[in-house]
Amino acid sequence: MGKVEVPSDKYWGAQTERSRNNFKIGPSASMPLDIVYGFAYLKKAAAYANHDLGVLEKKKRDLIAAVCDEILEGKHDDQFPLVIWQTGSGTQSNMNVNEVIANRAHEIAGNVIGEGEKTIQPNDDVNKSQSSNDTFPTGMHIAAYKKIIEVTIPGVTQLKDTLVKKSKEFKNVVKIGRTHLMDATPLTLGQEFSGYASQLEHGIKALYNTLDHLSELALGGTAVGTGLNTPKGYDVLVAQYISQFTGLPFKTAVNKFEALAAHDAIVETHGALKQLAVSLNKIANDVRMMASGPRSGIGEIIIPANEPGSSIMPGKVNPTQCEALTMVCAQVLGNDVAISVGGLQGHYELNVFKPVMASNFLQSAQLLGDACVSFEVNCVTGIEPNHEIINKLLNNSLMLVTALNPKIGYYKAAEIANTAHKNGTTLKEEAVNLGYVTAEEYDEWVRPEDMVGTLK
Numbered sequence: 001m002g003k004v005e006v007p008s009d010k011y012w013g014a015q016t017e018r019s020r021n022n023f024k025i026g027p028s029a030s031m032p033l034d035i036v037y038g039f040a041y042l043k044k045a046a047a048y049a050n051h052d053l054g055v056l057e058k059k060k061r062d063l064i065a066a067v068c069d070e071i072l073e074g075k076h077d078d079q080f081p082l083v084i085w086q087t088g089s090g091t092q093s094n095m096n097v098n099e100v101i102a103n104r105a106h107e108i109a110g111n112v113i114g115e116g117e118k119t120i121q122p123n124d125d126v127n128k129s130q131s132s133n134d135t136f137p138t139g140m141h142i143a144a145y146k147k148i149i150e151v152t153i154p155g156v157t158q159l160k161d162t163l164v165k166k167s168k169e170f171k172n173v174v175k176i177g178r179t180h181l182m183d184a185t186p187l188t189l190g191q192e193f194s195g196y197a198s199q200l201e202h203g204i205k206a207l208y209n210t211l212d213h214l215s216e217l218a219l220g221g222t223a224v225g226t227g228l229n230t231p232k233g234y235d236v237l238v239a240q241y242i243s244q245f246t247g248l249p250f251k252t253a254v255n256k257f258e259a260l261a262a263h264d265a266i267v268e269t270h271g272a273l274k275q276l277a278v279s280l281n282k283i284a285n286d287v288r289m290m291a292s293g294p295r296s297g298i299g300e301i302i303i304p305a306n307e308p309g310s311s312i313m314p315g316k317v318n319p320t321q322c323e324a325l326t327m328v329c330a331q332v333l334g335n336d337v338a339i340s341v342g343g344l345q346g347h348y349e350l351n352v353f354k355p356v357m358a359s360n361f362l363q364s365a366q367l368l369g370d371a372c373v374s375f376e377v378n379c380v381t382g383i384e385p386n387h388e389i390i391n392k393l394l395n396n397s398l399m400l401v402t403a404l405n406p407k408i409g410y411y412k413a414a415e416i417a418n419t420a421h422k423n424g425t426t427l428k429e430e431a432v433n434l435g436y437v438t439a440e441e442y443d444e445w446v447r448p449e450d451m452v453g454t455l456k
Contacts (some may be wrong), residue, residue, distance in 0.1 A: 011079045011113070013099035013122065019092035025085035031093050031355065032362045034147060036080045037072055038139030039097040042219055043126055044068035045241035050128050053231040060125050063105035076100060084359045088345070088352025090136030098122035129230040129238075130222065133260050133350055137218040138242075140358040144266065145214050145248055147365040148207060155369030156200055156207075156276060159376040163197035163283075166190075166383060174448050175300060175390045176397045183399045186448040189301070189385055196286070199279040203272065210269040215249055217242065221256030224349040263351050266361055267343040270336055273364045277332035280368070284326050284375065287383070288319035299389045304382035321379035328371040335360035394448055401427050403446045408436045 004014040004021075047064040050056035070076060079100045086092045103113050105120040120126060127135075171190035178184055219242075220235020222228050227235060239252040253259035293299030309318030338360045342353030351357075394400075398417040405413050412434075420430040427446070431437045437445070 011076065011100040011103040011107075012081070012096055013103065015092060015095040016082065016099055019082050019086055019096070023083055023086045023092075025083055029083045029085060029359070031080060031082050031084055032143065032359055033077055033080065034143035034362050035090075035093065035136075035139050035358055036077075036097065038142035038146075039094070039135065040068040040071040041142055041242055041245050042130075042135060042138050042217075042238070043097060043101060045238045045245060046128065046130055046219070047126075048241045049234055049238040050231070052237060053234060055231055056125065056128055060105075060120055063108060063120055064101055064126055066108060067101045067104045070104070071097075071100070076104070084355040086355060088354055089132050089350060090139075090354050090358075091132035093355070094127070094130075094132040094135050095122065098126040101126045129234050130219065133223050134218040134221040134256070136354050136358075137259060137263065137351075140263070140266065140354060140361075141214055141217055142242065142246065142248075142250070143358065144269065144361050144365065145211065145250070146246065147362055147369075148211065148214075148269065149248065151369035152273070152276075152365045153204060153207060153369075155372040156204055159372040159380065160197050160200035160204065162376050162380050163193050163200065166380065167193035167197055170385060173385045173387070173390060174394060174452055175385075176394045176399070183397045185399050185402050186394060186397075186451045188452050189390070191452065192286075196279075196283045199283065200276070203276040203279050206272040206275055207269065210265070210272050213265040214269050215251055216253040216259060216265065217250050218253055218256060218259035220252055221260050225255075225257035225260050227256065257349065261349050261351055262346040263343055263354070263357055266357050267339060270339045270361050270364060273332055273361075273368060274336040276368055277329040277336075277364075280372070280375075281326050281329040284322040284329075287379065288322035291319055291322075291383075293389075298393070299386055300393065302384045302386050303379055306378055319379075321375050325371045325375045328367045331367060332364040335364045398427060400446050400448060400451070401431075403451055404431070404437065404442075407441075407445055412436050 004017045006013060006017045044065045047056060047061040047068075051058055051061040067076075080093075080096055082093050082096055099122050102118060102120040102122040102125070106118055107113055109119040111119060167190045169190070170193055171188055173189040174186050175189050175192075176183055177187045217239050219238050220227055220230055222230060235252040235256070239250050243250040258264070287301070287303065290298055290300045291303045294302075303319060303321075305317040306320060308316070309320070310316040339357050342351070342357040342360075345351055345353040398421055401413045401417045401420075404416070416427060416431045416434060416436065419425075419434065420427050423430070428439065428442045431442050432439050
């Protein structure tokens, strides 16, 4: 493979440099640092497990752990230059971490990098009892689980809670409903918002339901799932250490062959992220349509005016938070396709689409969490009903005639509505003119506030 020159100010080694040279594909598509941090957790845990099982000296364990702690503190972020477009097992990224840890450990021990025998060997010590085939999926699961718990669920929950609050604030605001984008029977604005909150509640539950599978770690399976070159009990012990260091309930995978050859847990959990994206897209679209106008649209709600909406039309304000959120949703749906395709690629004992699956998953989880917070803070919190428009549209709707069905029957009620629409008159006028009800009966029977069911 030839000699490779590594920059003198870097901790990485020849395998990292070869990957930099061999995969110059979209340098902006860097391997997410969340994966690097996942590796740091597992390398530290592996060192502790190997020491406990008598195959690694305490001095080496402590040096490896010290560098891993530095990595987790963000002190070496610039030492991980590789892109996701590399070997599908993530071997180069695994070796990138091994080399950085080994060289930095050599330095911590008081030596100069490149001089003397290495204090720590990348393969024999840092990578002891491991293979890229079981370390990368372990790093994936650590990073994915942490991202869901720390970013996605808190962000979605924040938005959900505000929607619940708004549903209570708006519980008595009666408005016209719409089905097929056409007028329908009334409901309250609060009932509408309660539906949005319920969507997100179900989405959060769906995410939680996937976490047990995501908590299973491949580490201990080594090359093909058999655990070759690992001491007895290593897989269980290393998972316990990872759980201890992260504070999350990780455990060893029940079946290591599945953990290496398939990434169904990633596909499954991202499916829950896709569900959230679908829900959020619907919610954002409803908000921007209800806020459309302000004078020539629907205009039933007023959203915060955060910034000018046009470089040519003075005074125009656009639903920018809705647009940002729906673009995020589009990206998540696209990521789901890439992850689904990646999940198909488990040929025999190894899935070789790990980096792209990990990258897309982490992007989706981060984007959804961030976008929910942005949408909540800069839009939903400030939403107010436009009572004048709501009442005007409600009282002008022909679908209020539905309240007459039990009194005069569907066909007479339809005749009233069609006649009023044709003549440009009101329902009350035509109901009385056609002789089907009196003015008093109409006022008694057609009451929008009585048509919305139980107010909650």
